[in-house]
Amino acid sequence: EDQVTQSPEALRLQEGESSSLNCSYTVSGLRGLFWYRQDPGKGPEFLFTLYSAGEEKEKERLKATLTKKESFLHITAPKPEDSATYLCAVTPTSGTYKYIFGTGTRLKVLA
């Protein structure tokens, strides 16, 4: 069964304290892995797409990486405005075109 697991569930960081969020996945074949940011009461906002192991994408303080079993979202020197829930999703290469989401990591960055 296709599955996405994110860890930790919640993370508190001091401003400037770098860390990583994990997304491990089990799919029959990976078509794409996506990272989203979600603020309270709002729809998820797209961050990155990764397609193959070894791929990396970067945007401001965020960097996403991909291996054959997991993806990491690295946050370098975070600021309070980076506080949000970060969601990971995959779409498999099997015959359907579903998207499977993890339950997210709630990040709080303290000033």
Next chain:
Amino acid sequence: EAQVTQNPRYLITVTGKKLTVTCSQNMNHEYMSWYRQDPGLGLRQIYYSMNVEVTDKGDVPEGYKVSRKEKRNFPLILESPSPNQTSLYFCASSLYRGDEQFFGPGTRLTVL
């Protein structure tokens, strides 16, 4: 402005009273989808559509119906809502199947 819109944003209804949540996108996207988001369960896909008149079940389709008669619109229909359908609903679209999705602002539904 490129966007996905949903209406209504908030809805309180009673068990058994049919309702429709509308979703519209102005980006000429082929793929559209509905999700529900519940605490501890994350986003779960209800139905998706790969193009006009092409729809398929997601992981939690029971109690929901959809239709895709026009490319821009993808309404979600609850013919006989029940309290376990109380949730936060999101519509999303992507240019093609397998691409990154763009989400609407959400509809918070309460079924009493």
